[in-house]
Amino acid sequence: IENFGDLSSADANSDTDSDGDSDLVEFTKGTNPKVADYDVTFSLGDYGTLTSGSLSQRINAGAGATAPEFVTDDYWVFTGWDKTFSEISGDLSITAQYEADDDNDNIANSTDTDRDGDGLFNDAEIASGTDPDDSDSDDDGLLDGVETGGGIFSDSTDTGTNPLVADTDGDGLLDGAEVTAGTNPTLEDTDNDGLIDKVETGSGTFVDKSDTGTNPLVADSDGDGLLDGVETELVNKINSAPKGDDVPDAISIGSFEPGLISFDTLGSNTSDTEIGLYDSEGVLLITNDDTPELSFQSMIQLELVKGTYYIAIHQYNTEFGGNNFEVTSTVEATQSFKVNVRSGSFDIENDIMAESTSESANNPLWFSVQIGSAPSVYDPNIDNSDSDSDNDGSILSEEIAAGTDPLDEDSDDDGILDGAEATAGTNPLSNDSDSDGLVDGVETGTGTFVDSNNTGTDPLLTDTDDDNVSDKIEVDQNTNPNDANSYPTRTLTAEATSNGSITSTDTHKLGANTTVTATPDLGYLFSAWTGDASGSDNPLTITIDGNKTIGATFTKDTADTDGDGFSNHDELVVHETDPADANSYPGKTLNLNISRNGNKIILQWDGGTLQKSANLEKEWINVTTDDGSPVISPFQIDINNKEEFFRVTE
Known part of the structure; x- marks a missing residue:
């Protein structure tokens, strides 16, 4: 009222303060109509x-x-x-x-140098190919700024991953998921156990190769000494089954001892059945579509060793492929097939060890048999270190330490179980521990030779009887490798050789080494070996690996050791001087005059000593008087019709 005064006669439309609201409206609002x-x-x-x-x-x-x-x-x-x-x-x-504000950093995009807030400047993202308006360009759960692209993971702020590739290492896991899980997004196998990170689901339960349940951060999840990848392969090796097109699971017939086994078949609606036997790798071993004794059946028989085998059965016109369990048939008819298992060669009178019957829906029917003990299944999530899956006497931890195959009872195929080799001290990874040429399995160590399959020799000694002939050579040559007085021999013969000789040729032990020496005559040198020997080494070591005949060549020693102008050969053989002494050399004829007087020859010379020889190659001797003194000039000799040579030397 103070602001408005007496409103009884006020004009409802008056606007005292000219603010657009009438005084009455302002009265209603409670504002001042005068302001x-x-x-x-x-x-x-x-x-x-x-x-x-x-x-x-x-x-x-x-x-x-x-x-x-x-x-x-x-x-x-x-x-x-x-x-x-x-x-x-x-x-x-x-x-x-x-x-x-795309990165929510309270800086508007127009002024923000990192619009998406991923830690990278906009210009840098444009240059590298990432999206400056998308903090995670590859949608892998990591900011572009931490994906440094170096290929080496450091930590969550420097992942080394590619910001344009969601799964940098290609293991099937997004980079961000790997960083969260603790695996390395730059390595497909973080723990290097042979399994990519994706299949190591960490559940602790093995399902299959794509879901092993193992820990992707621990190479040996169960701590039994085998890498998870190795155990996974063992699981698959044990559980191998037909993998051909449209092949159903095989029906197990049972387990049988190794040896000769026959299989025969019978079909419910056909007079001609066909059968094929495959090994665990899918290789066709044998097939047959006709049995003479039973025209309506097929039969196969084969010596089978330890392992898993698969049998395919169908009716006529069935084709058995050689690999990968490939079996096809052009005939379609639903019927049942029966397979019988008999020991030994096929004989209808033989007892049936096992039989199995099942119905086929047009496709071939599959059965499986286990020969020998089947290994237990490995699980990469269970500690199997105390297990002996191949029943060879060595537990898993021992096989790992030795490097042997935990699914093969005889890793080196020498006829001795791996466990027995560990006990005996032989090498389970070498079928010939002593490298003598005999497999360990035949070297029975009894000391008694029976035959080539039971030599009685020591598998750790190359030469059991220490006669310097290896066990293998003795077995091959039918001598006793356990008796030092029994060994094979061979002859070394020397050929007739001129101007020298060969020593040390005789009968020797087969396989032994002997040394031969070539000795030249005076004035000659050894040149080379001939026959079953070669080269110029002297003495020469020869291995007696058979009967041998050798020879040697010798040549004149044409060198002039003392430099006196005469060869060593001539000084030694012709002149009998010292080839190593320059002051010892053949003299020259000094004024040797020859004349005849009747039946006499008169020799005259000035100085020197008169010598004679039967021929120039023979020894020269001084001509002397009866008392041994050199004759003096002149000297007469009788004409006696024989050839003689004379010379005067200083």
Whole structure:
């Protein structure tokens, strides 16, 4: 009333303060009709939420409005109001302004150098091919900024992964999932156990090769000494089954001892059945579609060793492929087939050890048989270190230490079980531990030779009887490898040789080494070996691996060791001087004059010594008187019709 005065006669439409509201309206609002005031309205738009203050205000002319308090939604930044409101002069609507903030860092995209907040500058992302508006360009659960692309994982802030490839290592797991799980997103097999990370599901239960249940961070999940990948392969090796097209699970007939086994068949609706036998790898071993004794049956027989075998049966016109259990038939007829298992060669009178019958729906029917003890199933989640799956006497931990095959009772196929080799001290990884050429299985160590399959020799000694002839050679030559006085011999013969000789030729032990020496005559040198020997080594070591004949060649020693102008051969053989002494050399004829006087020959010379020889190659001797003194010139000799040579030497 104080502001309005007496309103009884007031004009309801009068507007004293000219603010657009009549005095009556202002009376109703409670504002001063004598002072102009205006409505101010704030709008927060779609991205703001009021926390305090008023969105609608009545402000006196010239006064300022008070902005309300509010919070901005995530991923948006408040950038200001669209109008000023510090001095109101009329009704006013004010709207909040916003800009997108993709990385929610309270910096608007227009001014943010890292719009997606992934730790990489926008320009860098454009250059590298990542999306500057997508913090995870490959949608692998990792920010582009931590995927440094170096290929080496350091930690969650430097993963080394490719920001453009969701599964950098190709193991089937997203990079982000691997970082979360603790596996290495740059390695397909983090624990290097032979299994990619994806199949190691960590459940603790083995399902199959694609879900092993093993720990992807532990190479040997069950701690039994075998890598998870190795055990998984063993599981598959044990559980092998036909894998041909449309082949159903094989029906087990039973387990039988190794040896000769026959199988025969009978079909319910056919007079001609066909049968094929495959090994565990799918290789066809034998097939037959006709049995003479039973025209309506088929029969096969084969010597079978330990292992798992698969039998395919169908009627006529069945084709058995050689590999991968490939069996096809052009005839379709639902019927039952029966297979009988008999010991030994096929004989209808032989007792049936086992039989099995099942119905075929057009396709060949499969059966399986186990020959010998089947190994137990390995599980990479269970400690099998104390197990002996192949029944060879060595538990798994021992086989791991030795490097033998835990599913093969005789890893080196020498006829001795791995466990027995460990006890005996032979090498279970070598079928010939002493490298003598005999497999360990025949070297029975009894000391008594029976035959080539029971030699009685020591499998750890190459030469059991220490006669310098290996056990293998003695067995091959039919001598006793356990008796040092029994050994094979061979002859070494020397060929007739001129100008020298060969020593040490005789009878020798087969396989032994002997040394031969070539000795040249005076004035000659050894040149080379001939016959069953070669080269020029002297002495020469020869291995007696058979009867041998050898020879040697010798040549004149043409060297002049003392440099006196005469060869060593001539000084030694012709002149009998010392080839190593330059002061010892053949003299020259000194004024040797020859004349005849009747039946006498007169020799005259000046100085020197007269010598004679029967021929120039024979020994020269001094011509002397009866008392042994050299003759003096002149000297007469009788003509006696024999050839003699004379010379004078200093």
